[in-house]
Amino acid sequence: MLIHYYDEASGKLFLLIDSDAMIVRGLAAIILVALNGKSPRELLTTDIDELFESLDLFRHISPTRGNGLRAMVGKIRDIAAAEAAA
Numbered sequence: 001m002l003i004h005y006y007d008e009a010s011g012k013l014f015l016l017i018d019s020d021a022m023i024v025r026g027l028a029a030i031i032l033v034a035l036n037g038k039s040p041r042e043l044l045t046t047d048i049d050e051l052f053e054s055l056d057l058f059r060h061i062s063p064t065r066g067n068g069l070r071a072m073v074g075k076i077r078d079i080a081a082a083e084a085a086a
Helices: 022-035 040-045 048-054 063-085
Strands: 002-007 012-017
Touching: 002 063, 012 022, 012 063, 022 048, 022 063, 040 063
Parallel strands: none
Antiparallel strands: 002 012
């Protein structure tokens, strides 16, 4: 589950991610630390792949989890792009 809220007053995008699976919750926490509370433009320019690489994250999760993580980031980027264009 991904819920977002764009606060027009501050220009920030706030995210809530939840899952029944504990590992997905942990991966979501990493994403939230990196992306939550940024402006859409800041979010779009954040190099999340660099963060994942510095954590050596994909070596420690399955390819399926990695694909899901990339999809989650992609969805968040789509939301940020839509808000930036509005």
